[in-house]
Amino acid sequence: MKRILDLRITAVERTSQTSVLLRAAAAEGALPECRPGQFAQLSVEEQGTLLRRPISIHEARDGEILFLVQEVGRGSRWLARRRAGDVVNAVLPLGHGFTCQGLGRGERVLLVGGGVGVAPLLMLGRWWREQGVEPTYLLGGRSKDHLLRLDAFREVGRVEVTTEDGSLGERGFVTDHSLLRQEEFSLIQTCGPTPMMKSVARYARQRGVPCEVSLENHMACGVGACLCCVTADREGHNRCVCTEGPVFPAELIMND
Numbered sequence: 001m002k003r004i005l006d007l008r009i010t011a012v013e014r015t016s017q018t019s020v021l022l023r024a025a026a027a028e029g030a031l032p033e034c035r036p037g038q039f040a041q042l043s044v045e046e047q048g049t050l051l052r053r054p055i056s057i058h059e060a061r062d063g064e065i066l067f068l069v070q071e072v073g074r075g076s077r078w079l080a081r082r083r084a085g086d087v088v089n090a091v092l093p094l095g096h097g098f099t100c101q102g103l104g105r106g107e108r109v110l111l112v113g114g115g116v117g118v119a120p121l122l123m124l125g126r127w128w129r130e131q132g133v134e135p136t137y138l139l140g141g142r143s144k145d146h147l148l149r150l151d152a153f154r155e156v157g158r159v160e161v162t163t164e165d166g167s168l169g170e171r172g173f174v175t176d177h178s179l180l181r182q183e184e185f186s187l188i189q190t191c192g193p194t195p196m197m198k199s200v201a202r203y204a205r206q207r208g209v210p211c212e213v214s215l216e217n218h219m220a221c222g223v224g225a226c227l228c229c230v231t232a233d234r235e236g237h238n239r240c241v242c243t244e245g246p247v248f249p250a251e252l253i254m255n256d
């Protein structure tokens with residue numbers, strides 16, 4: 001159940017020139033149960049900024065919660081400047097996350113992430129693994145410096161990588177990776193830039209593989225009140241991304 005609570009930052013680790021890993025714990029009491037693909041609305045106490053920022057739950061277990069934050073503007077830069085001991089107010093967990101049951105032992109799940117869109121896939125892979133389903137990660141970035149927390153992902157599953165400049169793994173986009181031509185999966189789940197998720201969804205549709213996408217639409221309230229996150233599905237019906245998503249079946253939402 002969602003709660004408003006203060007999180008105390010316990011550590012901040014730089015993960016690239018423009019991103020950090022925030023480690024935190026509930027300042028009082030326990031963290032609520034969080035599922036893979038859910039997110040938190042984190043308050044930003046920057047002057048002139050009233051809105052909270054939606055950030056995926058990267059991992060949540062043993063009383064600790066992790067967030068991977070890419071600095072793109074005022075709010076994310078404020079979050080990235082936090083230090084151990086600081087307090088950040090949060091509303092969490094929000095939204096409907098990824099499906100993380102229903103595959104049998106021996107079935108294979110492919111988790112495709114690009115940029116900071118890899119964030120929700122760490123906990124997702126762990127949940128699959130705990131059910132006996134080995135996750136394969138396919139992670140893409142512009143260069144090796146844009147691939148975040150590879151070692152953490154390697155602790156959870158097999159990791160394959162593409163970079164656009166060829167500095168690590170296979171050169172190109174995730175959908176160019178050779179494993180997509182050579183291997184079969186029962187389910188594909190993805191989060192990252194929209195063009196990447198569209199290509200992944202197209203690949204899945206051509207292969208007849210179920211696919212889920214996690215949208216990162218702009219959000220204000222995060223709880224279904226302002227409707228600024230709404231997106232039209234393939235039939236033209238409005239979907240409220242913060243409450244009905246952010247995770248949707250690809251065939252419901254991706255148009256081409």
Ligand SMILES: Cc1cc2nc3c(=O)[nH]c(=O)nc-3n(C[C@H](O)[C@H](O)[C@H](O)COP(=O)(O)OP(=O)(O)OC[C@H]3O[C@@H](n4cnc5c(N)ncnc54)[C@H](O)[C@@H]3O)c2cc1C
Nearest residue numbers: 053054055056068069070072073074075076119216217218
């Ligand atoms: C469900 C969800 C989960 C997310 N998870 C993460 C996460 O784990 N880590 C992370 O770093 N970011 C995540 N984001 C994106 C993050 O919320 C935005 O980057 C952040 O709100 C930007 O705020 P800002 O004040 O730094 O930037 P602003 O000053 O508001 O904007 C700076 C630039 O970023 C663009 N921008 C703002 N919001 C978004 C967005 N949602 N998608 C794409 N571009 C945007 C603006 O158009 C502008 O160009 C997530 C978004 C959603 C909806």
Ligand code: FES
Nearest residue numbers: 222224226227242
């Ligand atoms: S962000 Fe306000 S309704 Fe979704």
